[in-house]
Amino acid sequence: MTSTVITNIRTLVTNDPALGDGGPLGLVEDAAVVLDGDRVAWVGRAADAPAADSAYDAEGRAALPGFVDSHSHLLFGGDRTAEFNARMSGRPYTAGGIRTTVAATREAGDDELARNLRRFLDEARRQGTTTMETKSGYGLTPEQESRALRVAAGQTDEVTYMGAHIVAPEYADDPAAYVDLVTGPMLDACAPYARWVDVFCEKGAFDGDQARAVLTAGRAKGLVPRIHANQLSPGPGVRLAVELGAASADHCTHLGDADVDALADAEETVATLLPGCEFSTRAVYPDARRLLDAGATVALSTDCNPGSSFTSSMPFCVAIAVREMGMTPDEAVWSATAGGARALRRTDVGRLSPGARADLTLLDAPSHVHLAYRPGVPLTTRVWHRGTPVA
Ligand code: NIG
Ligand code: FE
Numbered sequence: 001m002t003s004t005v006i007t008n009i010r011t012l013v014t015n016d017p018a019l020g021d022g023g024p025l026g027l028v029e030d031a032a033v034v035l036d037g038d039r040v041a042w043v044g045r046a047a048d049a050p051a052a053d054s055a056y057d058a059e060g061r062a063a064l065p066g067f068v069d070s071h072s073h074l075l076f077g078g079d080r081t082a083e084f085n086a087r088m089s090g091r092p093y094t095a096g097g098i099r100t101t102v103a104a105t106r107e108a109g110d111d112e113l114a115r116n117l118r119r120f121l122d123e124a125r126r127q128g129t130t131t132m133e134t135k136s137g138y139g140l141t142p143e144q145e146s147r148a149l150r151v152a153a154g155q156t157d158e159v160t161y162m163g164a165h166i167v168a169p170e171y172a173d174d175p176a177a178y179v180d181l182v183t184g185p186m187l188d189a190c191a192p193y194a195r196w197v198d199v200f201c202e203k204g205a206f207d208g209d210q211a212r213a214v215l216t217a218g219r220a221k222g223l224v225p226r227i228h229a230n231q232l233s234p235g236p237g238v239r240l241a242v243e244l245g246a247a248s249a250d251h252c253t254h255l256g257d258a259d260v261d262a263l264a265d266a267e268e269t270v271a272t273l274l275p276g277c278e279f280s281t282r283a284v285y286p287d288a289r290r291l292l293d294a295g296a297t298v299a300l301s302t303d304c305n306p307g308s309s310f311t312s313s314m315p316f317c318v319a320i321a322v323r324e325m326g327m328t329p330d331e332a333v334w335s336a337t338a339g340g341a342r343a344l345r346r347t348d349v350g351r352l353s354p355g356a357r358a359d360l361t362l363l364d365a366p367s368h369v370h371l372a373y374r375p376g377v378p379l380t381t382r383v384w385h386r387g388t389p390v391a
Contacts, residue, residue, distance in 0.1 A: 001037035003052035004387070006063065009033065010366040013064035014043055015338040016353035024338075025330050025368075026353070033063065035358040038386035043353055062367050064333060066130025066359035066383065067314035068340030068350045070158070071226075071250050071272055073305035074120045074134040075113055075148040078104025080306045084280065093281035095204040095232070097307045098138070098166045105138035105148070114151045120304060121155060124312040126391045128361035128380040131340070131349045133158035133301075135198055137165030142181070142189040149193035158344055160196035161187070161223060164214040166205050179210050183217035196247070197223035201237035208236035215244055224345070230254045231277070242266045248299065248343040250274060253286045264294035270343040272299040273335075275320040276309035288335075289326025299339030300332060319375035329369040358387035 012031035014020060020028040032049035034042035042050055083097050105113070117134065124132055134156055136148040145163045152159045163182040171178035187197075197218025201211040205228075215225040225244050229237025231251035238259040241249035249263065250272040263271045271291050278285045291298050300317050303309040311317070314336050321332040341350025348357045362382040363370060370379060383391040 002054065003034055003036040003041060004054045004056055005032055005034045005049050005052035006056045006058055006360070007032040007046045007049055008060060009046065009058045009063045010060045011062040011368060012043070012352065013062070013333060013337070013368050014353050015065060015334060015351040019043060019353055023330070024334055031063070033352060033360065035360070035384065035387045038358050040352055040354055040356045040358050058362055060366060061381065062363045062365055062370070063352070064361055064363070064368050065337045065350050065352045065356070066361050066385065067128050067336050068131040068344065068346070069124060069129045069301050069314055070133045070248065070299055070340040070343040071274060071301035071303050072132060072134045073137060073303070074117050075136055075152055076101050076105045076116065076138045076306055077108030077112060078306065079310070083307065084310070087281065093283065093308060095166055095200065095202060099169060101138045101306055102140055102169070106144055110147060110151060113148060114154070117151060117155055120312055124304070124314070125383055125385065126380065127313050127315060128383055129312070129314055130359035130361070130383065130385045131158065131344070131346070132156055133160060133196070133344060135160040135162040136190065137162035140165065140168035142186040145186055146189040146193065149190050153193040158196070159194045160198045160226065161190040161194040161218065162198040163187070163190065164199040164206055164211070166200065175210070179206070179213055183213055187217055187221055191221040191223060194223055196226050198226050198228065200228040201235060201240065202228065202232050203235070208240055211237060211240055212244070215240070215246065219244070226250065230259060238262060242269045245269065247345050248272045250301070251277065251286070252291070253278065253284065255287070260290060260294050260296070263291060263296040266296070270297045270299050270339065272301050272343050273321065273325065274301055274303035274309060275317050275325060276311040277303045279320055280309050280311070285320070285324045287326065288321060292327070292331060297339065297342055298331070298335045299343040300335040301340060301343070315371050315379065316376070318371045322372035323375070329372045333368045333371060358384055360384045
């Protein structure tokens with residue numbers, strides 16, 4: 001194994017409160033990090049850094065853990081430019097647009113799906129993302145969903161089965177039969193490739209009882225629940241997530257006091273906010289401040305998908321969360337790294353302290369605050385993934 005010391009880091013975000021300034025970001029000024037193989041071996045002041053096989057001069061830049069993007073939908077064919085265009089002329093976003101992508105995805109070959117996924121994972125990595133979850137949900141048959149997940153399992157270790165994205169067009173007149181398929185033969189075909197099970201709990205998709213059936217069936221097969229909840233309207237999704245101990249309740253845009261209280265008291269369920277979605281659908285942003293003040297754990301993620309949020313950029317999400325959702329820059333950076341790791345129940349990523357995976361993003365800026373201060377500027381200059389420079 002070879003070691004590298006990255007030195008001359010002006011501001012280092014470790015997300016380890018035991019390190020640095022004692023705050024949640026564990027900031028260390030004038031820092032160095034030693035990577036040994038695929039792990040972080042040492043973190044501290046540059047002046048105290050041990051020798052390593054090679055050295056990299058960060059030239060006074062800021063470093064942070066690679067972003068952990070805990071929610072995306074990258075297994076699809078086609079795109080929805082026309083729908084986006086129409087929306088920007090006033091048409092509202094509904095779950096119905098998903099059908100367009102289902103038709104295009106069913107037409108796409110395995111190679112095309114794999115190439116698309118690779119393209120988006122690489123695109124995200126160039127912007128500092130080193131862990132990315134992705135979901136099925138544009139195939140909606142046992143064969144289509146399982147082949148999409150097989151493709152995903154070859155490229156990322158965070159794979160989610162979402163046969164319950166919408167009711168498949170063939171079952172429009174019999175949604176109960178579709179839920180039986182999703183919780184039966186489709187689940188059997190998909191479970192070997194997935195870690196998580198997800199459902200879109202929303203008017204026009206699945207109601208609370210159906211969502212509960214999907215998540216409990218997935219759990220019985222060893223998958224861990226996460227849920228699309230309270231995105232377009234108030235509903236039972238968030239409270240269901242907390243009740244079932246889901247890893248994450250995602251969107252959380254339309255919340256009542258009982259939803260906020262449930263998330264604040266939740267031991268196991270993270271509130272994942274997806275600002276790219278409200279940006280691209282011209283909707284009202286979720287209120288991160290309300291959740292944080294209540295004591296909820298908040299993650300930020302892109303929701304990258306061709307319909308509601310076609311961005312792979314975590315820096316973009318950080319900037320919007322600060323400008324529009326009441327988060328401080330420190331909170332937003334924590335949520336995009338450590339928060340995402342919590343939402344994926346990972347302790348090896350989202351932090352830079354000894355033993356963590358050697359996933360590190362270097363910004364062409366002296367501080368992580370510039371992610372919000374300099375919106376739209378490509379600040380990511382170098383990315384290490386498992387100890388290897390990848391971008
Ligand atoms: O998270 N809400 C459901 N699913 C996606 C959108 C999918 C689509 O429009 O294609 C979301 O916003
Ligand atoms: Fe989503």
